[in-house]
Amino acid sequence: MEIIDLSSIVSTTLGDIPENDLEIVLAREDARDTWVIQRIFTYKGTAYPEAVGTVVRQDAWVTIKNGQGASAEAGL
């Protein structure tokens, strides 16, 4: 029986794909009030030749570093 490591399977727009068939790129952007991490999966396998080189999944994590304030300072 073949043992499949489910932790290496990624849900994509093509369906569930072995992680080995995907190129994974992380991109981080740091702005004044937020920082963002994007994880981009590009297909590089052989089962779907027409999809090679295409992005099959993108995740994003947006962290709000600073919220919004309503100023109520004295002095007006």
Added chain:
Amino acid sequence: MANSAGLCTSFKTELMLGGHQFGAITLISRTSLTAPTTDTFKMALYQTSATISPATAVYTTSGEVATAGGYSAGGATVTNATAPTSSGTTAYWTPSASVSWTGVSFTTDCALLYNSTQTVASFGRAVGSYTFSSQTVSGGNFTLTMPTNAAGTALIQIA
């Protein structure tokens, strides 16, 4: 010690607790007049073409990312396990957990926090808009992580 002018910090916190009423407003019942229940707050996501801003008064479906996959119109309820508090002269509040959507595909650059209990013509009263660089998610997950709940960083602050 000399006198000094300024809004009282306790008042700033009590504004977020619904403790003062200077004028008339039509509210959805909070069940009890003396021990009212906490409202429910939600976070909705908007496309880059939308026009959400501090001028937005109520939640709107206009420009909201489409209902599909793991995203439904109206967005997601935020976890509110920590009551508003204060530090120094700043009152503040932050949701107590990240907001996540799984299995979604959209492009967004704005989130609107709104009160889904207190509505105007069935649309929740807006609280705040939060923008970020345009993010595309495709068949994946989108997570909005909340800031540190402290003066200077909290999601809502009255300084």
